[in-house]
Each structure stands twice: as C-alpha cells, then as structure tokens.
Amino acid sequence: RLPLLLTHEGVLLPGSTMRTSVDSPRNMQLVRSRLLKGTSLRSTIIGVIPNTSDPTSDCDELPSLHRIGTAALAVQVVGSNWPKPHYTLLVTGLCRFQILQLLKEKPYPVAEVEQLDRLEQFTNQLKSEEELGELSEQFYKYAVQLVEMLDMSVPAVAKLRRLLDNLPREALPDILTSIIRTSNQEKLQILDAVRLEERFKMTIPLLVRQIEGLKLLQKTRKPKQDDDKRIVAIRPNRRINHIPSTVEDDEEEEDHDDVVMLEKKIRTSSMSEQALKVCLKEIKRLKKMPQSMPEYALTRNYLELMVELPWNKSTKDRLEIRAARILLDNDHYAMEKLKKRVLEYLAVRQLKNNLKGPILCFVGPPGVGKTSVGRSVAKTLGREFHRIALGGVCDQSDIRGHRRTYVGSMPGRIINGLKTVGVNNPVFLLDEVDKLGKSLQGDPAAALLEVLDPEQNHSFTDHYLNVAFDLSQVLFIATANTTATIPPALLDRMEIIQVPGYTQEEKIEIAQRHLIPKQLEQHGLTPQQIQIPQVTTLNIITRYTREAGVRSLDRKLGAICRAVAVKVAEGQHKETKPDRAEVGEGEDCKEHVTEDAKPESISDTADLALPPEMPILIDFNALKDILGPPMYEMEVSERLSQPGVAIGLAWTPLGGEIMFVEASRMDGEGQLTLTGQLGDVMKESAHLAISWLRSNAKRYQLTNASGSFDLLDNTDIHLHFPAGAVTKDGPSAGVTIVTCLASLFSGRLVCSDVAMTGEITLRGLVLPVGGIKDKVLAAHRAGLKRIIIPRRNEKDLEEIAVNIRQDLTFVMASCLDEVLNAAFDGGFAVKPRVEHLNSKL
Numbered sequence: 001r002l003p004l005l006l007t008h009e010g011v012l013l014p015g016s017t018m019r020t021s022v023d024s025p026r027n028m029q030l031v032r033s034r035l036l037k038g039t040s041l042r043s044t045i046i047g048v049i050p051n052t053s054d055p056t057s058d059c060d061e062l063p064s065l066h067r068i069g070t071a072a073l074a075v076q077v078v079g080s081n082w083p084k085p086h087y088t089l090l091v092t093g094l095c096r097f098q099i100l101q102l103l104k105e106k107p108y109p110v111a112e113v114e115q116l117d118r119l120e121q122f123t124n125q126l127k128s129e130e131e132l133g134e135l136s137e138q139f140y141k142y143a144v145q146l147v148e149m150l151d152m153s154v155p156a157v158a159k160l161r162r163l164l165d166n167l168p169r170e171a172l173p174d175i176l177t178s179i180i181r182t183s184n185q186e187k188l189q190i191l192d193a194v195r196l197e198e199r200f201k202m203t204i205p206l207l208v209r210q211i212e213g214l215k216l217l218q219k220t221r222k223p224k225q226d227d228d229k230r231i232v233a234i235r236p237n238r239r240i241n242h243i244p245s246t247v248e249d250d251e252e253e254e255d256h257d258d259v260v261m262l263e264k265k266i267r268t269s270s271m272s273e274q275a276l277k278v279c280l281k282e283i284k285r286l287k288k289m290p291q292s293m294p295e296y297a298l299t300r301n302y303l304e305l306m307v308e309l310p311w312n313k314s315t316k317d318r319l320e321i322r323a324a325r326i327l328l329d330n331d332h333y334a335m336e337k338l339k340k341r342v343l344e345y346l347a348v349r350q351l352k353n354n355l356k357g358p359i360l361c362f363v364g365p366p367g368v369g370k371t372s373v374g375r376s377v378a379k380t381l382g383r384e385f386h387r388i389a390l391g392g393v394c395d396q397s398d399i400r401g402h403r404r405t406y407v408g409s410m411p412g413r414i415i416n417g418l419k420t421v422g423v424n425n426p427v428f429l430l431d432e433v434d435k436l437g438k439s440l441q442g443d444p445a446a447a448l449l450e451v452l453d454p455e456q457n458h459s460f461t462d463h464y465l466n467v468a469f470d471l472s473q474v475l476f477i478a479t480a481n482t483t484a485t486i487p488p489a490l491l492d493r494m495e496i497i498q499v500p501g502y503t504q505e506e507k508i509e510i511a512q513r514h515l516i517p518k519q520l521e522q523h524g525l526t527p528q529q530i531q532i533p534q535v536t537t538l539n540i541i542t543r544y545t546r547e548a549g550v551r552s553l554d555r556k557l558g559a560i561c562r563a564v565a566v567k568v569a570e571g572q573h574k575e576t577k578p579d580r581a582e583v584g585e586g587e588d589c590k591e592h593v594t595e596d597a598k599p600e601s602i603s604d605t606a607d608l609a610l611p612p613e614m615p616i617l618i619d620f621n622a623l624k625d626i627l628g629p630p631m632y633e634m635e636v637s638e639r640l641s642q643p644g645v646a647i648g649l650a651w652t653p654l655g656g657e658i659m660f661v662e663a664s665r666m667d668g669e670g671q672l673t674l675t676g677q678l679g680d681v682m683k684e685s686a687h688l689a690i691s692w693l694r695s696n697a698k699r700y701q702l703t704n705a706s707g708s709f710d711l712l713d714n715t716d717i718h719l720h721f722p723a724g725a726v727t728k729d730g731p732s733a734g735v736t737i738v739t740c741l742a743s744l745f746s747g748r749l750v751c752s753d754v755a756m757t758g759e760i761t762l763r764g765l766v767l768p769v770g771g772i773k774d775k776v777l778a779a780h781r782a783g784l785k786r787i788i789i790p791r792r793n794e795k796d797l798e799e800i801a802v803n804i805r806q807d808l809t810f811v812m813a814s815c816l817d818e819v820l821n822a823a824f825d826g827g828f829a830v831k832p833r834v835e836h837l838n839s840k841l
C-alpha cells in the first residue's frame with residue numbers, strides 16, 4: 001500500500017532525484033498528514049504518479065491516474081507561504097510500481113501497488129544477459145561516448161563516468177534518461193517500458209540524439225564550449241528537471257544568433273576604424289563570456305549602442321538663404337538682430353561646407369523665443385533637432401558619460417542625443433548654459449568646453465564609448481538668460497547674441513500673428529468662435545503681465561481659450577436640447593456676447609458646431625471675468641506722493657524692471673540702514689550717495705530735520721529697496737539713491753514719470769551702465785515718460801525701436817547735477833559756487 005503523490009509536471013524515474021512543487025489540496029494533505037507527521041522511514045515512502053492533469057482544475061474528482069508510477073523516498077520537505085502556501089519536495093525514485101487497486105481517495109489517494117523492478121529480477125536477468133548483452137553493450141558505449149564529450153575536469157562529470165562503470169547496467173537507462181535532455185513524454189515512455197529490453201531500445205535513440213546535439217553545439221560554438229559543458233554538467237548533479245529543456249535550448253540558440261547578428265551589424269556599420277577595432281575586441285570577449293555574467297549585458301549594451309550611433313549617417317542640408325529668411329520671418333516676428341545674425345551664419349555655412357565657426361549663444365530673458373528660434377534653424381536647414389537641457393546639471397559625466405567600469409554606466413547626453421536623432425549632423429540646442437551647476441563630480445562646464453570647441457570636437461571622446469566621435473557636423477546653439485554665470489572659458493567659445501525683451505507693439509503683433517492662432521488650434525477653437533481684438537491683447541499685456549518675453553502672455557491667452565472652450569462646449573450641448581435655456585453667464589457677460597446669430601437658423605441645423613452667440617468677443621469685461629482683476633496698474637504716480645521716493649531701473653535675467661527706492665529719516669546717531677537684500681556693490685553705492693550729498697549739502701541747501709547742513713547729525717537714514725526677498729546688486733542704482741535722498745532732505749517730490757539709472761562716483765560723475773535696452777523697455781511698459789541715463793549710454797538707444805523712443809524723453813546726464821535737475825519739476829536749484837578752482841599746476 002502506498003500513498004500517491006500526483007504530479008503534473010516532470011516524470012520521476014527510478015534512480016534519479018526530482019524537486020517538485022506541491023500545491024494541490026490532495027498533495028498538500030499527503031505532505032501534511034503523512035510526511036510531516038510520520039516518524040518512521042516507511043512513512044517517507046510515497047508513490048509518485050506522473051502526468052496527472054492539472055490538479056487545481058478538479059478538486060473533488062480524482063483524475064484518472066497513470067497506471068505506472070515510481071515509488072520514491074521523500075528526502076526533503078520545504079514549506080513556504082509565499083505567494084501561496086505550498087511545499088517543495090525533494091524525492092528520489094526507488095523503483096517502478098503498478099497500481100492494482102485504489103483503496104481510498106480522501107484526504108489523499110492510497111493504492112495497493114505491485115513492485116515492478118525487483119532486485120531479484122535484476123539478478124535473474126543477469127542470466128539472460130547474453131540476449132540483452134548486445135543492447136546493453138551498445139547502450140553503455142553510447143553513454144560513455146556522451147560522458148566523454150563533456151568536460152572531465154568538472155567533478156560531477158568525473159563522478160558520472162565512474163557511476164557508469166559501477167552501477168548495474170539495468171539501472172542505466174533510467175538514470176541517463178533523467179540526465180539528458182528529454183521531453184516529459186519521452187520520460188513517460190521510458191517509465192512505461194517495464195521490460196528491460198524495451199527500455200534499452202527506447203533509450204538508445206535518445207542518447208544518440210543528445211550526442212549529435214552536443215557535437216553540433218561544439219562545432220558551431222567552439223568558444224562557448226566550456227559554458228555548455230558546465231550547464232550540462234551541473235544538471236546531472238542537481239537533477240532538476242522543472243524547466244522543459246527545449247525552451248532553454250531555444251533561448252540559448254536565440255542569444256547565440258543575436259551575438260552573430262550583432263557581429264554582422266558591427267562589421268557592416270560604418271564606424272571609424274578605431275571604433276571597429278574596439279568593437280571586434282569586445283565581441284570576441286562577449287562570445288567567451290557566460291551569459292549569466294553581469295558584464296555580458298554591459299558589453300552587449302555597449303556594442304548595441306556603438307552599432308546604433310550615426311557614425312556616418314547624416315541628413316542632407318537644404319540650405320537656401322532666401323527660403324531660410326522667409327521661414328524665420330514666418331515663424332518669428334521682430335527679433336531682427338537675431339535673425340540677421342542667424343542668416344549670416346547660415347550663409348557662411350552655405351558657402352563653406354564645414355564651418356569651424358563659433359557656437360551661437362542666444363542670451364535673453366525667458367520667453368523671448370530663444371528655444372523656438374533654435375528649432376526654426378533646424379527646420380530651415382532640414383536637420384534633426386535635439387534639445388539638451390543643461391539647467392541644474394552638475395556632474396560632468398552627464399555630458400561625457402560614465403566609464404564603463406561603473407554599474408549602470410551610460411553615455412553622456414551628447415552621445416545619447418546623437419543616438420536619439422540617428423544622424424550625425426543634428427542641431428543641438430544646449431538650453432540654459434548659464435544654469436550649469438558644479439559639484440564634487442566635476443565641472444560640467446569644463447566637459448562642455450571640449451564639445452563646443454570647433455578645434456577639438458571632431459574627436460570628442462565620451463567616457464562610455466571610449467573612442468572618439470566626430471561632433472564637427474553638429475550645429476550647436478546655446479541659450480542662456482545671462483552671461484554673468486557662464487564660466488568665462490565657455491563664454492569665450494561662444495558668440496553671444498543678445499535677445500532683448502519685446503516692446504508692447506511687438507508683443508501685440510506676436511500675439512495676433514503667432515500666439516493666438518496657436519492657442520486656438522491647441523484648444524480646438526476657430527476664429528469663428530472667438531475673437532480677441534488688439535485692445536484686449538494690449539490690456540492683457542499691460543495689466544495682466546509684466547515680462548520681457550511673451551510666455552505669460554501666452555499662458556493668459558491659453559486661459560482665455562479654455563474659458564471660451566467651456567462656453568462653446570456648453571453651447572453645443574444646449575443646442576442639442578430642444579428647449580434652449582437662457583445663456584447662464586450673469587450680467588457682465590452680456591457685453592462680450594455681442595453678435596447674436598439667428599437662433600432659428602441654427603436650430604434648423606442642429607449638428608452645426610456653432611452655438612448661437614458666436615463669435616465670442618473678448619473685451620475688457622470678459623477679461624476681468626476670466627483672468628480676475630488686473631494685476632498691474634499703469635499708474636505709478638501715487639507711489640511718489642511724498643518726498644523720499646524715486647524710481648530706478650534695474651536689469652535682471654528676466655528682463656528690465658522698475659524699482660522704487662524709498663528713504664526715510666528719523667532721529668538717531670547718524671546711522672544708515674539698508675534693507676531689501678542688497679549686494680555689496682549696492683551698499684557701497686548707498687554710502688557713496690550719502691557722502692556726495694553730505695559734501696554738497698550746502699550747495700543744494702539740503703538740511704537735516706534740525707536745519708543743520710550736516711545731514712547725518714542726530715539723524716538716522718533708512719533706505720529700502722522693495723521686493724525685499726529678491727537679492728539686488730550692481731552699481732546702477734547710484735543715481736536713484738542720490739535722487740531719493742535729495743528728495744528726502746529737500747522735502748520736494750520727484751517727478752512721478754521719471755525713471756533713472758546710472759553709476760555714480762564720489763565726485764558726482766555719472767558712469768555708464770549695462771542693460772539699457774531692457775531697462776528702457778521696462779520703463780515704457782510701466783508707463784513712465786522721462787528716462788535719465790548716463791550720457792555715455794546714448795549709443796545704446798539706437799537699439800530701441802523708434803516708436804518707443806518717440807514715446808519717451810531721454811535725459812543724458814554726465815554728472816549728478818544734471819540728474820537732479822531733470823528729476824525734479826522745475827529743476828533742482830544749485831547755489832552758484834563762489835569759489836573757483838584754480839589750477840595749481
């Protein structure tokens with residue numbers, strides 16, 4: 001009597017060991033109540049019936065059982081609860097049996113069995129060895145041949161060789177069948193072959209097949225021989241036959257094919273000689289490497305990348321300057337200077353094919369179209385475009401890749417970009433070069449030097465590739481908000497093209513020509529559904545945005561389109577209903593629902609997309625509805641309603657800005673307090689301003705509260721620069737501080753429409769400053785009328801559009817007297833100097 005373990009995968013043959021997973025209820029019961037509870041040796045013996053249909057499908061009915069099974073010794077039971085409760089059994093086959101009668105089915109089947117292979121049978125059969133002799137001799141020969149094809153140095157194989165001699169011949173067919181690669185079906189046939197003779201006969205073809213297979217393998221894969229031997233060799237030792245061996249076989253074949261393919265690709269690819277050499281060396285290594293080694297995957301990835309890189313693939317430039325000019329003009333309004341320089345660049349490129357020209361770097365506030373010009377350049381050239389965002393990159397291996405020794409190493413962004421675009425002459429836009437970081441991992445700016453230097457970049461070496469790649473065909477364009485933070489060495493390799501902010505008029509044109517059509521398209525609207533007139537655009541520009549570029553204008557337009565899209569969708573919905581409700585938008589919506597198409601005509605054609613109140617006209621009321629109350633007021637005059645306030649002009653990477661400088665005085669001990677996050681230079685300007693005023697107090701009749709010309713006598717001064725959280729620095733606030741303090745001490749108001757900029761010296765001279773165009777545009781945006789700038793900055797005014805210049809009055813100042821005269825209504829009286837300076841030379 002034997003309890004039966006029903007397996008559905010794997011066939012246990014006498015003399016071999018198998019690991020099997022137990023999870024069906026019957027088998028679990030058997031393990032729990034017999035194997036785990038039993039203490040005697042007997043209780044560990046079970047009958048293993050192979051080839052039962054999947055036990056989970058039929059729980060109650062005992063499936064039909066295979067007639068013949070293997071009595072087995074349960075050697076090990078391992079339980080686990082994950083992912084579901086199951087046991088793993090290690091069983092060793094003892095001998096065949098045949099089921100005579102099933103005794104009970106529950107909780108686990110028990111049957112009366114008859115042992116088939118008996119020891120005495122063996123001995124009996126010894127006599128008949130003559131008959132069997134030939135067969136078994138033949139079998140033995142094959143077995144020996146097979147084992148000898150394996151690597152004898154592996155201990156398991158050596159042991160197997162010894163086993164062949166020591167074991168009784170009769171046991172060999174079973175054992176060898178379970179060692180070599182056979183399907184479950186074949187094993188089942190062997191199990192069913194009760195007669196020895198039959199068993200020998202059936203096993204021999206299997207052996208022959210295995211030998212042939214091995215021979216073939218050795219022929220095709222000489223270098224990988226070791227590997228195979230080891231795999232085959234380990235198998236007999238552990239005798240785990242879970243994975244159907246055919247699958248594994250296929251995989252190996254596939255991998256092998258892949259490597260051969262890869263080699264072919266490498267040989268046919270057009271990589272440089274040096275790269276080819278490296279690749280061939282690597283592929284040689286790859287072939288010898290067992291696949292399980294981590295390095296195998298690394299090397300393979302590397303080789304695949306090398307094959308994929310566009311060593312010699314490029315797109316053909318279709319460069320026609322006239323077409324390029326039209327395309328650039330179509331894509332972008334204004335930015336004449338930038339477009340001119342880009343066209344020059346392209347023209348030179350057309351004349352001379354490989355241009356070792358400088359790298360263009362567009363510098364300007366955000367949203368002025370730097371990135372989109374880069375994209376247009378790629379379009380005009382018919383080249384691929386790839387943007388590499390450098391903001392925050394602080395590791396040089398981001399640019400240059402990691403060495404391949406690191407786990408997870410990969411090529412840098414340049415090489416990666418080339419792989420992505422698949423050609424070796426794309427336009428690479430290095431976005432935000434001014435925001436490169438620096439860290440312990442090296443300086444990415446230094447790595448960029450090599451990339452951007454036309455003299456060097458034909459042999460750019462990525463750490464990962466470790467061979468040179470020619471970047472000279474790549475057109476690099478960089479963008480930045482400011483040149484101040486670009487490392488000098490990098491700056492030196494680039495040609496800076498300033499892209500200043502836009503004027504209101506330019507912004508209106510950009511909005512009407514580019515932004516509005518783009519937004520309409522993005523929101524699925526048509527000009528028949530929404531109209532944004534110029535005044536509205538101007539309103540958005542002046543009251544809802546204050547920026548140099550057009551990005552937030554673009555966003556506001558997007559918000560309007562969204563709001564209108566809701567209306568249009570609602571309208572469509574309403575229309576399909578027979579009873580059209582009143583337009584539910586509140587009173588103030590009346591105004592922007594101006595045109596009312598005839599409802600009758602529309603209800604006739606109910607599937608028409610237009611709701612009746614089309615087109616929706618966006619006027620100022622609608623603007624307020626959608627965007628909320630205006631964020632900026634044009635009027636700045638009320639801020640200047642008391643003495644001690646003046647308007648300065650500041651330059652930031654985001655464009656120009658106007659800045660109110662405030663001063664107040666109080667009783668004290670002559671201290672100066674500065675607030676508003678000022679840098680050192682600005683603090684010095686404040687001290688300079690006070691010193692100059694103190695020394696000129698008499699001249700201007702400036703007195704402190706108690707009427708003394710010593711301005712700081714018993715007086716404290718506090719200077720504040722609003723937007724206190726923003727760090728400010730630079731010398732250009734000098735004149736503003738002087739004006740502000742002069743107003744404070746004289747008690748007179750500074751003109752409310754005057755803004756100023758300029759550095760001062762201790763002697764009262766006004767020195768030139770930078771960023772005049774941005775500053776002027778900012779003043780114009782803020783609605784100021786008169787601008788005081790240093791005389792030596794006069795030349796910068798030429799860059800400013802005529803219409804803006806016409807709106808403003810410029811005062812050129814070379815000394816502070818002129819500044820003060822212009823800043824106060826009716827001038828700032830100077831008491832004529834009595835003494836004349838006499839030359840002492």
Ligand code: ADP
Pocket residue numbers: 331332333334335365366367368369370371372373479510514515549550551554
């Ligand atoms: P940046 O790179 O300078 O920060 P982007 O190139 O991203 O700015 O530009 C922002 C948006 O403004 C883009 O959608 C672009 O099309 C639009 N834009 C900017 N300037 C112009 C212009 N002169 N003509 C047309 N569109 C413009």
